[in-house]
Amino acid sequence: MSQRPVLFIVGAESFVGKNLIRHCQSQSINYRGVDLIASSDPNVHKFDICDPSLADEIPADSVVVHLAAISRDSDCSENPGLANKINIEGTLNVLRCAQIKNARQMIFASSEWVYGQVSNDAEQSELDEIQIHLLDSIYAITKAVGERYLKLLRKDLDVTVLRFAIIYGPRPSNWSAVESLFDSVKNKAELSVGSLRAGRRFIHVDDVCTGILAAVGLPGHEILNISGDNTVTLGEIIMQSKSITGRSPEVLEVAPEKVSLRNPTNKKAKSVLNWSPKISVSDGLRSLLSN
Numbered sequence: 001m002s003q004r005p006v007l008f009i010v011g012a013e014s015f016v017g018k019n020l021i022r023h024c025q026s027q028s029i030n031y032r033g034v035d036l037i038a039s040s041d042p043n044v045h046k047f048d049i050c051d052p053s054l055a056d057e058i059p060a061d062s063v064v065v066h067l068a069a070i071s072r073d074s075d076c077s078e079n080p081g082l083a084n085k086i087n088i089e090g091t092l093n094v095l096r097c098a099q100i101k102n103a104r105q106m107i108f109a110s111s112e113w114v115y116g117q118v119s120n121d122a123e124q125s126e127l128d129e130i131q132i133h134l135l136d137s138i139y140a141i142t143k144a145v146g147e148r149y150l151k152l153l154r155k156d157l158d159v160t161v162l163r164f165a166i167i168y169g170p171r172p173s174n175w176s177a178v179e180s181l182f183d184s185v186k187n188k189a190e191l192s193v194g195s196l197r198a199g200r201r202f203i204h205v206d207d208v209c210t211g212i213l214a215a216v217g218l219p220g221h222e223i224l225n226i227s228g229d230n231t232v233t234l235g236e237i238i239m240q241s242k243s244i245t246g247r248s249p250e251v252l253e254v255a256p257e258k259v260s261l262r263n264p265t266n267k268k269a270k271s272v273l274n275w276s277p278k279i280s281v282s283d284g285l286r287s288l289l290s291n
Contacts, residue, residue: 005104005216006059009033010094011068012044015171016109016208020065023209032059035068049090055097063105063216064098066091069142072174073113076138087142092149098157105158107215110147112165112201112227112264113140120261126163126223126268151221160215165227165264169205170290178202178237182288185241185249192252196235198260201227204284207277214275225264228277236281244285 007024011017012033021041024031033039034047034057047057049068058064069087070076076083091108098106115124116135132144150159168178175183177200184191203226211226242248270276279287 004029006062007031007216008058008062008064008103009044010049010064010066011035011109012041013037013039014067015169015174016167016205016212017067019169019205020067020209020212023206023213027213029213032057032062050085050093052093052097054093055100058097058101058103060101060103062101062103063107064094064103065107065109065212066094067109068094069109071139073137073139076142080138083138083142087139088145088149091146092153095150095153095157099155103157105160105216105218106150106154107160107162107212108146108150110143110161110163110223111140112163112225112262113137114144114147114163115262115264116140118262120259122263124225124262124264126225147223154221158219159221160218161221161223162211162215163223163225163264164208165201165203165225165262167205167208168202168284168288170287171205172291176202177234178285179288179291181234181237182241182245182285183291185238185247186245188249190250190252191238192254193234193238194253194255195259196238196251196253196256197233198258199231199233199236200262201230201264201266202232202237202281202284203228203277204279204287207279210278211269211273211275214269214273218272222272224269224272225266226269227264227266229266231261231263232281237285240282240285244282244289
């Protein structure tokens with residue numbers, strides 16, 4: 001790219017969106033954004049992503065970063081019609097408006113959950129076939145459908161799909177297992193967990209943001225996993241949380257036999273984007289002390 005483009009952040013008041021704005025500010029990257037939630041940031045406007053006039057908000061020749069979604073599967077299950085409207089119809093509208101404004105690129109926030117149920121010894125790669133008919137998560141279905149529509153309808157627009165692993169970081173609510181376990185270690189005398197050996201490739205929100213920025217300018221249509229380097233177990237999260245907080249609550253393992261591991265590899269992202277996660281589990285957990 002000859003000139004650094006403006007980032008247009010859809011879902012700018014989301015957990016990732018607010019942190020991405022912080023990264024843009026620290027790097028003097030021009031940005032604009034929209035969200036259904038009113039913002040104190042003058043560059044972020046309150047706007048419905050399903051509104052056809054969204055194109056009026058998008059700067060010409062910008063990079064559209066689409067983060068807006070109903071992301072909790074419980075919310076999607078309670079109101080599948082709304083999940084379909086926001087996560088699928090909204091994505092189609094963002095795509096259409098990006099094309100109207102001749103955006104350079106659209107970066108779409110997807111999820112490791114599109115891989116569906118996986119075996120504990122399997123590695124999830126971008127080459128894996130996504131079998132929508134086997135997905136049992138409405139959230140995952142909406143993301144998989146959104147991915148497919150973007151591939152079929154992108155025309156000449158560069159589209160980058162980023163499949164995020166489980167994201168964690170300092171935030172007041174909507175916690176992942178990482179924040180929840182850390183808070184329990186910090187504040188409770190006792191905590192319960194299914195299996196201490198269950199694990200995910202958790203990734204800190206700051207590493208997600210550097211992954212998004214690294215993807216700016218990627219040509220064509222690409223799908224990339226943005227995940228941590230290793231699968232981290234819940235037992236490791238608890239052990240390191242105890243070390244950081246200096247507390248040692250009693251841990252009840254209620255289902256030790258129910259081990260669940262997911263392993264979305266980040267090898268392609270490292271190769272294509274020259275990106276890698278930098279925040280260790282220990283440093284990531286320390287960032288939660290402000291929660």
